[in-house]
Structures are given as C-alpha cells and as structure tokens.
Amino acid sequence: MRKKTILCLVALLLVLSSLFSVTACAAEEGDGFFTVPVSTIPESDPADPSWFAGTCVIGHSQAVGMSNSLGIPGIDYYAISGLRASYVLDCPDFVFPNGRIGTLRKAMETWSYERIYILLGINDCTTYENGPLRFRSAMEGLLDLLRETQPQAQICLFSLLPVGLFSPDPLRYNRENVILYSQILKTLSREYETEYLDLFRPLADENGYLQTRFDKGDGIHLFSGRYAEIREFLLRHTW
Numbered sequence: 001m002r003k004k005t006i007l008c009l010v011a012l013l014l015v016l017s018s019l020f021s022v023t024a025c026a027a028e029e030g031d032g033f034f035t036v037p038v039s040t041i042p043e044s045d046p047a048d049p050s051w052f053a054g055t056c057v058i059g060h061s062q063a064v065g066m067s068n069s070l071g072i073p074g075i076d077y078y079a080i081s082g083l084r085a086s087y088v089l090d091c092p093d094f095v096f097p098n099g100r101i102g103t104l105r106k107a108m109e110t111w112s113y114e115r116i117y118i119l120l121g122i123n124d125c126t127t128y129e130n131g132p133l134r135f136r137s138a139m140e141g142l143l144d145l146l147r148e149t150q151p152q153a154q155i156c157l158f159s160l161l162p163v164g165l166f167s168p169d170p171l172r173y174n175r176e177n178v179i180l181y182s183q184i185l186k187t188l189s190r191e192y193e194t195e196y197l198d199l200f201r202p203l204a205d206e207n208g209y210l211q212t213r214f215d216k217g218d219g220i221h222l223f224s225g226r227y228a229e230i231r232e233f234l235l236r237h238t239w
Contacts, residue, residue, distance in 0.1 A: 033208060035179050037159065037186035039198040039237065046235040049073065052115070058104065058142075059083065059119030061221060062161060066119075069227035072234070076111065078104055084123040085138035089145065104142075108149035116146060117197075119158040121185065122220065125177040136184050143192045154239070156195040157185045162204040164212075164219025173220060175208045195239060202233050 053074035057063050063079035078094045088104060096107050120142075124135040146155060159182040167173035182200060189196035203222075205211045210219060214226045222230075 033201065033204070035183070036200050036208075037182055037196065037198060040189065040196045041156070041237045041239050043236050044238065046232065047238040049235065051235075051238050054112075054114035055117065056111075056113045056115075057117045057119065058088070059117075059158075060123055062122070063119045065222055065224065065227060066230070069224040070231050070234075071228070072231060076113070078107060082123055083120065085120045085135055085142065086124060088120065088138065088142055105145060105149065108145065113150055113153045115156065116150060116153045117156045117158060118142070121160045121181040122163075122173065122178070125160075125172045125174075125181055127171075127177065127180075132180060132184060135181060136188065139185070139188055143188065143194070147192070154195065155192070156197055157189050159185060159196070159198045159200045161199050161220075161222075162208060162210040164210040164215045165207075167219035179208075197234075197237055199230070199233075202229070 049072045052072050055074065056076040056078060057066060058078045059066075060079065060083040061081035063077060064081055067075075067077035067079055076097050080091065080093060083091065090103075092103055093101055094104055094107055095101055097111060118139075120139070121135065124131065124138070143155070146153065160178045163173045163175065163178055178200065182198075186196050188194070200208075203210055203214050214222050216223050
C-alpha cells in the first residue's frame with residue numbers, strides 16, 4: 001500500500017511539473033490570468049462558415065448547446081449531457097450522422113473528418129482520488145483513438161469554460177479546477193501536437209468567473225442566445 005501511494009504521488013508531481021511551463025505562456029496576454037493557458041490559434045478575420053465542413057465536435061452538455069444553437073452548418077456532434085472523459089471510450093450512446101447509435105470508436109471508423117474539436121473536462125473536475133491524473137489518462141486514450149482512426153484529422157482541444165461564482169457543487173465546479181484541468185489539456189496539446197483554443201478568457205469576468213450574461217443560472221450552462229458570440233469567436237480562430 002505504501003509503495004502504491006508513493007507511486008501515485010510521484011505521478012502527480014510529474015503532471016504538475018509539466019504544467020509549470022504552461023503557466024508562463026499565459027503571462028504574455030497581460031490580462032491578469034497568468035495561470036490560464038493561451039490559444040495556439042491566433043485571431044484573424046472571420047472565416048466563412050463553410051470552413052467547418054467536414055468537422056465534428058466531441059463533448060458534453062456544452063457541446064450539446066453548440067449543436068442546438070451555434071448555427072454553423074456541416075458539423076457533426078458526438079455530444080452527450082454529463083459525458084466524462086473517463087467514459088467517452090466506453091459510452092455506447094453516441095448518435096451517429098445517420099441516426100444510429102453506438103460507440104465513438106465505431107463512429108470514427110465509419111466517418112472521416114478533416115477537423116475534430118474536443119470539449120471535455122468539466123464533468124471530470126475533482127481534486128480527490130487522483131482526479132487530474134485520471135482525466136489526463138482518459139484524454140490520452142481518446143487522443144490515441146483519434147490518431148489511430150482519423151490520422152488525417154486536425155485536432156483542437158477546447159479549454160474548460162469558466163464556471164459561475166455560484167455553482168451546483170463548489171468543491172468540483174470552481175475556478176481553480178477549471179484552470180488546472182485546462183492546464184492539463186494545454187500540456188496534452190503540446191505532447192500530441194494538436195491545436196488548443198482558450199474559451200476561458202472570452203467568457204470570464206475580471207475575477208475569472210463566468211460572466212453573468214452567459215450564465216443560464218447554474219454557473220455551468222450557457223444561454224442559447226449567447227452561442228452567437230462563441231460562433232463569432234470560432235470563426236475568428238481558424239487555421
């Protein structure tokens with residue numbers, strides 16, 4: 001038991017040490033969020049929505065919100081409310097473009113994509129039971145699957161969105177966890193050579209919480225009418 005505990009602590013220290021270089025890169029933004037990773041995709045003139053043809057999004061309820069309200073045609077969504085990274089490979093309930101249901105592996109072996117966006121992490125948030133390590137491992141499994149089945153695809157990891165000052169479970173859904181899990185995603189984006197898109201800054205207030213104009217009321221989900229702003233942000237961050 002002692003040996004297992006020591007190994008877990010060593011693994012956690014390795015993850016945290018790999019994040020130190022991430023914190024420094026945010027300072028160049030000059031916005032006070034020094035520990036929040038920055039995007040790898042610079043802002044540019046808005047692209048035509050047709051740029052997103054051949055794109056899919058994998059994610060949880062915030063991705064479901066995108067599918068309902070983003071208003072960009074040509075995107076397939078593999079999105080399930082409550083989805084965790086730790087369950088994404090085993091979940092049998094993804095709805096395919098043809099209306100059938102199955103696993104993500106089956107979908108990725110059947111359809112081909114030019115770009116794949118991933119929005120996961122908020123449901124995995126915890127500081128207990130090696131949660132950050134489990135999240136990292138689960139995301140590695142997902143990225144390995146995508147590299148295997150979609151070698152031609154360009155992958156982009158979304159940061160976690162900020163949460164409101166008041167959330168359903170403050171021990172899980174809090175600013176510190178959002179930043180920590182976003183740091184893990186930025187580290188993975190470097191290791192797997194993917195893009196990384198920061199959705200934290202555009203939606204956060206000066207204190208790092210979800211702006212009230214986005215907050216649907218539970219500190220996590222967004223008003224459907226505000227997805228137009230995310231749409232504009234995405235159109236201005238293509239590559």
